[in-house]
Amino acid sequence: MNTFPDLPRTGPRRRPRTAVKALVAVTAVAAVGVGGAWGAGLGPFAGESGPDPEAVAEARAFLADWAAGRLPDAAARTTGPDRAQEVLSSFTAGLDIEKPVLTAGKPVEDEESGGRAVTVPYTARMPVAGLGTWTYTAELPLRKRGGEWKVDWRLSLVHPRLSGTEKFRLEREEAEPVRADDRAGRTLSAAAHPSLGPVLDQLARSTPGGGPRGAVLLVDRVTGEVRRTEAAFGPKTPEDGRPVRTTLDARWQSAAEQALKKAGGKNAALVALRVDDGQILAVANAPADGFNRAVSGTYAPGSTWKIVTSSALLLKGAVAPDDVVDCPRYLTVGKRFQNVETSAHPGATFRKAFTESCNTAFIGLRGRLGDGELGEVAGRYFGVGQTWHVGVPSYDGSVPEPRDATEKAASMIGQGRVQANPLIMASVTATAVSGRFHQPVLVAGTEDTTRTEPLPPRVVGQLRTLLRATVTEGTARALAPLSGEVGGKTGTAEVSDEQENNGWMVAHRDGVAVACVVEEGVTGGGSAGPVLHALLSAAPSS
Known part of the structure; x- marks a missing residue:
């Protein structure tokens, strides 16, 4: 039994055919806040003659307390403090109002009251959590009693339509899971492809007609009959009901999900995309029901970033593949840097430094690049750090100018403040072997605002040779058994003293570029290598 007729009353859940709706009944309706001008003692009626300033001040104080959530204080300023607090307390939870805003209008004095009645109109703007903002106007009546x-106090000061016979109800309609097809029209679902769960959730919110919907309804207090819709939120459902056509390939997606099992239960993610146009064929995450780390994650890319660093060096002729470079076990630049397993390669060529992923060799070449040059190359040729319109929210990378020599040394090997994810590194790989950046896309027809330049053919040829050599004679040997011209690059990225390194690997084969990160995988070859070998072994030709 509801002892207080103005408090929320929860009715039985209904399960309509198109969606699940949660119904929450409330008495009061709107949340309000305080506009900064009148809260500071200024406003449209500051300094004017007319209504008693003390009445206006009391209205402001009431609204300020109400908006700030000081409901006992607000209620104490009314003629019915117990009832006022009861109602003001009920509407906030019932309508899920967050951080309300209220703007006062010009007060009006009741001429027949002998100066003992004043009305202050206000505009209420109530953000309903997860839906939108409901705006309406109401009036605060004030009376002078006993000086x-x-x-x-009356219900209508909360909202003009709130009364003893009518109240408000918030109705939420949960968005149906988006219907999505792959590039060939095959149905995609989280049931068939569990790892797509986070992607489909994002797609639902990014697609016209997707996302949460709801309404504030005026209903009869006794029967619950809806009298009118006060506010509606969320997009309209598409009339045609057609599924979203994605660039994904269900066969690649299945292969990707199976391949991630090779990560041994660790958090991991991978992306596969077409080299010639950036269309995404697979996005997989482990755990399957977690964060979409493949597209939105932020990781240090480790030595996979040496693709970009090498591009910057080769573009300006700062080094050639056969040049001898120094690759000692350690190199100190503010801090001590070392190679994986503290290996050293005396008399190594730049090609050898790339294929064996020699950190100290790349750091030793830092003086041949300007402080901001690595970031400029990343943006100009690889699109990293520009805004991508993938079709779902994405993190598009960051390569800030280093703040000191130590940070510059770290950025040469994909550490420091360099940030990327599998989507970015798959795209970097595709750009390196094709010579041209194509904005990655998950939904065809997305906007492309990126501006890039093609890599010179000379540099593309050198990068392809380096990537191939890393598979045949370097740290990406895990991919050597695969047929065809397979190129790759491993990466090991430090996280913290308390965590094991993240393992990375990128690769390309038959017009598809792939990238994988395994959190706390220790080494790229040992953790991400088996994942990509499994993927490329099982994936169909695209």
Whole structure:
């Protein structure tokens, strides 16, 4: 039994055919806040003659307390403090109002009251959590009794339509899971492809007609009959009901999900995309029901970033593949840097430094690049750090100019403040072997605002040779058994003293570029290598 007729009353759940709706009944309706101008003692009626300033001040104080959530204080300023607090407390939870805002209008004095009645109109803007903002106007009546101004309590001061016979109800409609097809029209679902769960959730919110919907309804207090819709939120459902056509390939997606099992239960993610146009064939995440780390994650890319660093060096002729470079076990630049397993390669060529992923060799070449040059190359040729419109929210990378020599040394090997994810590194790989950046896309027809330049053919040829050599004679040997011209690059990225390194690997084969990160995988070859070998072994030719 509901002892207080103005408090929320929860009715039985209904399960309509198109969606699940949660119904929450409330008495009061709107949340309000305080506009900064009148809260500071200024406003449209500051300094004017007319209504008693003390009445206006009391209205402002009431609204300020109400908006700030000081409901006992607000209620104490009314003629019915117990009832006022009861109602004001009920509407906030019932309508899920967050951080309300209220703007006062010009007060009006009741001429027949002999200066003992004033009305202050206000505009209420109530953000309903997860839906939108409901805006309406109402009035605060004030009366002077016993020499003291009070807000004359009545339900209609909360909202003009709130009364003893009618109340408000918030109705939420959960968005249906998006219907999505792959590039060939095959149905995609989280049931068939569990790892797509986070992607489909994002797609639902990014697609016209997707996302949460709801409404504030005026209903009869006794029967619950809806009298009118006060506010509606969320996009309209598409009339045609057609599924979203994605660039994904269900066969690649299945292969990707199976391949991630090779990560041994660790958090991991991978992306596969077409080299010639950036269309995404697979996005997989482990755990399957977690964060979409493949597209939105932020990781240090480790030595896979040496693809970009090498591009910057080769573009300006700062080094050639056969040049001898120094590759000692350690190199100190503010801090001590070392190679994986503290290996050293005396008399190594740049090609050898790339294929064996020699950190100290790349750091030793830092003086041949300007402080901001690595970031400029990443943006100009690889699109990293520009805004991508993938079709779902994405993190598009960051390569800030280093703040000191140590940070510059770290950025040469994909550490420091360099940030990427599997989507970015798959795209970097595709750009390196094709010579041209194509914005990755998950939904065809997305906007492309990126501006890049093609890599010179000379540099593309050198990068392809380096990537191939890393598979045949370097740290990406895990991919050597695969047929065809397979190129790759491993990466090991430090996280913290308390965590094991993240393992990375990128690769390309038959017009598809792939990238994988395994959190706390220790080494790229040992953790991400088996994942990509499994993927490329099982994936169909695209």
